[in-house]
Amino acid sequence: MSPCMPSPCCYNLREALHGGLVRPACLHFSPRIVTVHQTRRRCWTQVSVVRAAEGSQGVLTQEQKDNNRSEQTAKLKAAAEREMKAVNEAINQQTNTPQDGSQSADSATAPLRARLNRAIEVMQEGLIERDTEVRLLLLAALSQEHVLYIGPPGTAKSELGRRLSRLSAGTFFERLLTRFSVPEELFGPLSMRALEDDRYVRQTEGYLPKANVAFVDEIFKANSAILNTLLTVLNERLFDNGTDREQVPLLCLVGASNELPESEELDALYDRFLIRRQVSQVSDAGLPAMLAAAADNNLAGTGLASHRSNGSQAAAQESIALTFEECQEIRQQALRHVSVPVEVRQLLADLRTHLREKIEPPVYVSDRRLVKAVGLMQVAAYTSGKDSVSLLDCMLLQHILWQQPDQQSRITDFLLSQISEDDGLQSASYILGSIFSRACVVLTKKGENLASVLGEATALKESLVDKLISLKASQGVGRGSNMWISKKETDSVASSLRPKLEKTRKAHEALLDEAITLQAVLENADSLGPLDIVDVLPKRWADYLRGMDKPPR
Structure with a gap:
């Protein structure tokens, strides 16, 4: 047997340590010892010396020693279990109840959330399988960003834009582009009266520079004469009208296309649309519901169906209307807080x-x-x-x-x-192993670096608690944690995440249990001996011994 490999008898730890044996010769280190190996060897030797001294005194019988150690071990485990239970209760409470800052933000935005949920309902009314599209469009408007819908004709792309316009109670502009479209179609005709005064000014009223919400179909058919001005409007909300630079009150532009851009000159325009969504036809499963909704609308038009009157619809939209100024304020508050x-x-x-x-x-x-x-x-x-x-x-x-x-x-x-993923789990386990090795030294040399080691154990415990809070919060996906993710997407994410998060959570809980137990040992270090840490953390002790016999790197 190699001199660096332990004999099988060495793993009968309780018998070897209890008998006060010195470290067997089969555990000798190679000459290239490093500091951590010296510390571990000294710890082992000191444990053996303490045991040998106790045996030589003959004050307690072997049975009394075993009973005392068992009683001490039971007390430590009970204390650790109580602490673990209290920590779990605190984690559950913090996960279910927002912290002060979060609770304040939650209560402050509760009326806004109610309006937005109602707005989503109004925008979805009569549309089938457009939940994601509606939520993304309203979020883009609140963020003052633009949306690109890619899909075949007849998939309610322009209808979504019109519904957003009605919701915002603003000016709506709609245009279909072709390869031969000219700037006047988007930005307005030249003013004849201004030309008489040698001024190059457009009449922008009713066109894109005055719109709050715009829908431009076949957006990638924009030619170079339109493109540069359109880019400035989308990104900077500015329009150069003659010698003046005008502010554009554009909340959101909805672009639509049957295909992706093919030329590089359109890449900049493509990048201006922050949200991109591929819109498909209604599925076969959703087709009956769509046809039923269409039939109801036709009946409503002849007065044969009982639906809300146009007046009540307008009143409902007015109560949840979001102005351009409100959307600006919401965005500024979000970026600030x-x-x-x-x-x-x-x-x-x-x-x-x-x-x-x-x-x-x-x-x-x-x-x-x-x-x-x-x-x-x-x-x-x-x-x-x-x-x-x-x-x-x-x-x-x-x-x-x-x-x-x-x-x-x-x-x-x-x-x-x-x-x-189990982010930080391996690092936390390594840190716990390092704290454990120094705790072994503390228990043999009373008082030496106790406060420092105890502080590190406490810090590790708090870090693991924070991680568990995050993991449990993540497991709550599907409970309305983000109103902008549709139910279909939420269910899909939840089914994928929960098994993985549950496995990671259990691994962190096991590590937290070890950290709490080690903290309890260090808090009672004055009344404990080296063997007590072996009894309460046997697996960590075994890992510690295996690390002693690895050759230095």
Whole structure:
């Protein structure tokens, strides 16, 4: 047998330590010992010396020693169990009840959320399988971003734009572009009276520069004469009218197309649409409901169906109307009060790297798009009553970062894997092992570095508690944590996340239990001996011994 490999008898720890045996020769280190190995060897030797001293005194019988140690072990385990129970109750309470800041944000935005939920209902009325499209469109308007719908004709793309216009009680502009469209179709005709005065000014009233909500069909048929001006309107909300630069009160422009842009000159226009959504025909399962709704509408037109009158519909829309100024205020409040945690920022960085390096062809994501995506998630969190963006809010990125529709599923898969991964679990276990090894020394050399080791154990416990709170909050997906994710998407995310999150949660709970037990040992270090830590944390002790016999790196 190699001199560096332990004999099988060495793992009968209780018998070896109880008998006060010195460390067997089969556990000798190689000459290349490092500090941590010296510490562990000294700890082992000191445990043996303590045991040998107790045996030589002959004060207690072996049975009394075993009984005392069993009693001490039972007390430690009971204390750890009580602490673990209290921690779990605190975690459950904190998960179910928002913290002060979050609770304040939740109560402050409750009336707004009620209006927005009602607005979603009004916009969805009579539409089948358009839940996601409606929610994304309203969120884009609140964030003052633009939406691109890609799909065949007759899929309610223009109807969504008109419904948003009615909801905002603003000016609506609608136009279909062709290859031969001229700037006058979008920006208004030239003023003849101004030309007489040698001024190049357009009559913009009733055109895009004066619109609050706009719908432009076949948006990618825009030619170079239209493109530059359109880009400035979309991004900066400005329109150069002669020598004047006018502010454009545009809340949201809804673009529609049957196909993706094919030329590079349209890439900049494509990038201006933060939210991209592929719209399909109603499924076979939803077709009967759509036909029934259409029949009801036809009956309502002849007065044969009992529906709300046009007056009541207008009154309902007026009560939930969102003005341009209100949307601006909501966005400003969100950017001012909603924080973006480091894990969310890191997820965005990792996702861009993944899209650039792991997907073929690589997906380009501009810096502007990432910054705007963060702003949109802040608005989503704020209107959902939260004071910080969560990892679950990042599921909205599946509608933001793709270039081709088939890339959306790959982005979704990456987000789900990142949200459910056991982030930090291995590092926390390694840190716990390091604290455990120093705790062994503390128990043999009373008082030495006790406060420092106890402080680290407490800090690790608190870190694990925070992680468990985050995991349990993530397991709550599907309970209305984000009003902008449709029910269908929520159910899909929940079914994918819950099994993985449950496995990760149990692993963190086991690690937290060890950390709490170690903290209890250190808090009672003055009345404990080296053997007590072996009794309450046998698995961690076994791992500790295996680490002693690994050759130094």
